[in-house]
Amino acid sequence: MIPRTLQDILVTLLLSLHGIVNAARPLMVCYYTATSYFPVSQVPANVCTHIIYAFGRVDVEGIQPQSPGDLQNYRTLVQLKKTNPSLKILLSLQNGFPSVVGADQGTVKRFSQSAVKFLADNGFDGVDLDWEYPTASDKNSYKTFIEILRKEIVGAKMLLSAALPNNPSYFTGYDVNCLSSNMDFMTVMAYDFHLFTKKDTTTGYNSPLYTPKGESQYLSASALVTYFLKVGLPSGQLLLGIPLYGRSWTLAQASSHDLHSPAIGKGSPGPYRHFKGLYLYPDACVALQRGANSVLDATNGAAYLYANTTWVAYETIDTIKLKVAWMKSVSLGGVGVWALHLDDNAGVCRAGLFPLLNAIKSNLGI
DSSP, rough: OOOOOHHHHHHHHHHHHSSSSSOOOEEEEEEEEESSSOOOOOOOOSOEEEEEEEEEEEEEEEEEESSTHHHHHHHHHHTTHHHTTEEEEEEEEEEHHHHHHOOHHHHHHHHHHHHHHHHTTTOOOOEOOOSSSGGGHHHHHHHHHHHHHHHHHHHHEEEEEEOOOSGGGGGOOHHHHHHHHHSSEEEOOOOOOOOTTTTBBBBOOOSSSSSOOSOOTTTTTHHHHHHHHTTTGGGGGGEEEEEEEEEEESOOOOOOOOOBBBBBEEOOOOOSOOTTTEHHHHEEEEEEETOOEEEEEEETTTEEEEEEEEEEOOHHHHHHHHHHHHHTHHHHHHHEEEEEGSSOSSSSSSOOOHHHHHHHHHHTOO
16 A cells, blocks of 8 residues: 555646646746845845846847946846855846847847857846737747747756736737747736826726726736636746735825725825835835725735825735735746835835745745
8 A cells, every 4th residue: 555645746746747736836036126225235045936137138239238237237146046056047138129029030040149148148047038019010020039049048058938918908919839838937917907097097906816896807917817828828837927016096085095086196206215106015014104094905806005195006915815825726837026126125114124025935835
């Protein structure tokens, strides 16, 4: 008779072979942008499984740094692998794609070879594609670009990943089979569903887990991920995007502060980082410490705070628990985080350093 523990292991292996159990260790992929208030020297080595530096630029001659200090930041960031040898560090590319994607295959191949050399020279483990966004007319040429780049990436034993749009209408330039065959993982950018604009003048959630009643179908993390699953992207390659920031609004009346309340503009600059319309997590903490009210909407998997005429949809430890649990229930490959520099790196929230990042990590069980 097989011992119970061994029997359990064999059953789990069999189920995983049939796609019923996602037995792989979940990924926690964290984007990072260098800022004056969160320099690269403060990036933790042992929280994320992957760190993606945002951003580099696509150029016909190869990858180009986007800012003067990037090269030094690369060198500092990759040193984290000495502390955590299993950590993978990638470079995300966002601008300049049309200069190469529409070119002939020889140009694309030369770019790909140059890109891999640039990545290797700077200690990266791969590259992330965050073109926002290819159009339907780019679909075939972008497919060719990815396939040629992938061949060079595999030859260098590197990783290739992508960020996926937050609206299906922006997905017309992607080839599903190409993504499935060539990407190691893909982060679904399940945020920025609502922010104040001339067309969006009632309060709304930045990143709800479920679509609130009365809203368009895909304005939630679960609905967006479900769309990508239905079109044929493998669940194990998809990561649920979780933002560490919130969107703020100025209410028309302080007494009307529920979801879908009338608003007259973006919120005033936050109390800590002072960005208009945007709350980093420390901003939310300071607002709450000063008496703001917080509401957890468990039905929609979202939270907001309000104080006078300020209304903020933001992420909390409770919403993170709900999202990670849902992510596991549909066997996704893990979580993609935007972004490291938006969490509390100074203890402002009185919950230690990086409270949201650590909540994601602990709920993932990594």
